[in-house]
Amino acid sequence: MSKHIVFLVISFVLLMSLQVLVFRNFVFLQVGFPFIYLLFLLSFPVDSGFTTAMVFGLICAIIVDLFYQTLGIHASAAVFIMFIRPTWMKIVVPRSGYESNELSTIGSYGISWFLGYAAPLIFAYCCIVFFVEAGSAQFFWHTITKALVSSVITLVFVVFTQYLFYPKSN
Amino acid sequence: MGQLLSFLYRFRAFFTFLLLEFFCIWLIVRHNDYQRSSFTKTTAGVVGSVNQTTANITEYFSLKKVNEELAQENARLKSLLLSNRAIPFDSLTQLSIASDSTDSLSYELIPAEIVRNSIRNANNFFMINKGSNDGIEPGMGVINSLGVVGKIRDVRGDFAQGISLLNTRNPISAKHKITERMGTVLWEGVNPQVAKLLYLTPDVRIEVGDTIVTSSFNSIFPKEIMIGTVRSSEPDKNNTYLNIEIDLSVEFGSLSFVYVIKNNEKPELDSLINSNPQLF
Numbered sequence: 001m002s003k004h005i006v007f008l009v010i011s012f013v014l015l016m017s018l019q020v021l022v023f024r025n026f027v028f029l030q031v032g033f034p035f036i037y038l039l040f041l042l043s044f045p046v047d048s049g050f051t052t053a054m055v056f057g058l059i060c061a062i063i064v065d066l067f068y069q070t071l072g073i074h075a076s077a078a079v080f081i082m083f084i085r086p087t088w089m090k091i092v093v094p095r096s097g098y099e100s101n102e103l104s105t106i107g108s109y110g111i112s113w114f115l116g117y118a119a120p121l122i123f124a125y126c127c128i129v130f131f132v133e134a135g136s137a138q139f140f141w142h143t144i145t146k147a148l149v150s151s152v153i154t155l156v157f158v159v160f161t162q163y164l165f166y167p168k169s170n
Numbered sequence: 171m172g173q174l175l176s177f178l179y180r181f182r183a184f185f186t187f188l189l190l191e192f193f194c195i196w197l198i199v200r201h202n203d204y205q206r207s208s209f210t211k212t213t214a215g216v217v218g219s220v221n222q223t224t225a226n227i228t229e230y231f232s233l234k235k236v237n238e239e240l241a242q243e244n245a246r247l248k249s250l251l252l253s254n255r256a257i258p259f260d261s262l263t264q265l266s267i268a269s270d271s272t273d274s275l276s277y278e279l280i281p282a283e284i285v286r287n288s289i290r291n292a293n294n295f296f297m298i299n300k301g302s303n304d305g306i307e308p309g310m311g312v313i314n315s316l317g318v319v320g321k322i323r324d325v326r327g328d329f330a331q332g333i334s335l336l337n338t339r340n341p342i343s344a345k346h347k348i349t350e351r352m353g354t355v356l357w358e359g360v361n362p363q364v365a366k367l368l369y370l371t372p373d374v375r376i377e378v379g380d381t382i383v384t385s386s387f388n389s390i391f392p393k394e395i396m397i398g399t400v401r402s403s404e405p406d407k408n409n410t411y412l413n414i415e416i417d418l419s420v421e422f423g424s425l426s427f428v429y430v431i432k433n434n435e436k437p438e439l440d441s442l443i444n445s446n447p448q449l450f
Binding site for chain 1 (some may be wrong): 194286288447
């Protein structure tokens, strides 16, 4: 964690402002919402504590909530994925195993591991956000389409951002 | 006691999770009741000014469309003005001039600009750049030159948040303009151009293209403000009500300038309703 603290702070500021100022204004195909700030939460090292991760998730998501005018919805989804993240990471172990103090990004463990790790978490996040926001299962197929398309778009942006701006493996 | 503590310690992650999640649920529930304040005093200014800055940048891209809309509205107002005949100096026709102009001024319009708007959620909200400093209060109606936009739900110093017509919890009292039959317009949650008109019985003759306007049964909007036109109409399964879809006249995707309606008679109406609750 300490090794990457500067990098994490910079990526927090940049990704949050990107999310709030730029990506909030884009809706792809009328159903795809990119949540690029999830990259910050997903890139936490494997040995960062439960509580730290959840509190960071809460803080980021509440900032996003304030701008999306959906107070609490993104927050609950982010806290949930930060809670299941360590358990999920134990299931999808990369071939070489985890290294302590290493960011969980493509640069550290490779693209195939990252996709398997990030895609279900992002999908869980989108499902919670859209189902809580809709408030009912009345438009089940519409909501699930929203969640699916948004997760794919979020994943694409999250992967490309890493290829463009994140440090390569050492 | 020691066992309890060790139990708590062992599952501390889970308990922290529960605690944070309860906090979020509390936020959601408090926010859900749309009359309650949703953005706190401390954050409203920051969020509002960031929204204002982004709106300042993005509004350049829609200037042409805004111009067109304003020109159209000007033309409409001009034609209204021209159709107002001059006072005839013929004693046979009745001459009536309102003795006090403040009597007839029951609605005032406050112009405002949208700084934030969403259309793709099931419950959409917008934010305008006028607030309590400009005399805006919760519960006021919001329209633009094309029709009904929504109503104000929360007001801070320089910004106010509104609940859009595109919100599944925002019913609006409406009527079919030709037959004067009352109904309720409610958005369904999917298509931002289409809403439902509820509670019209099959005996009403509805044609595609008929105009739906606000009714006079509310103190938020003046009567006969445009809402939309009928897109399709068919009786429901039990033949009790009509299933009417309406095309909304307002383009919510490109909202920019709106008017907030101040009803000067609202305090009187409200006090009347409060003193005779069983009548209403």
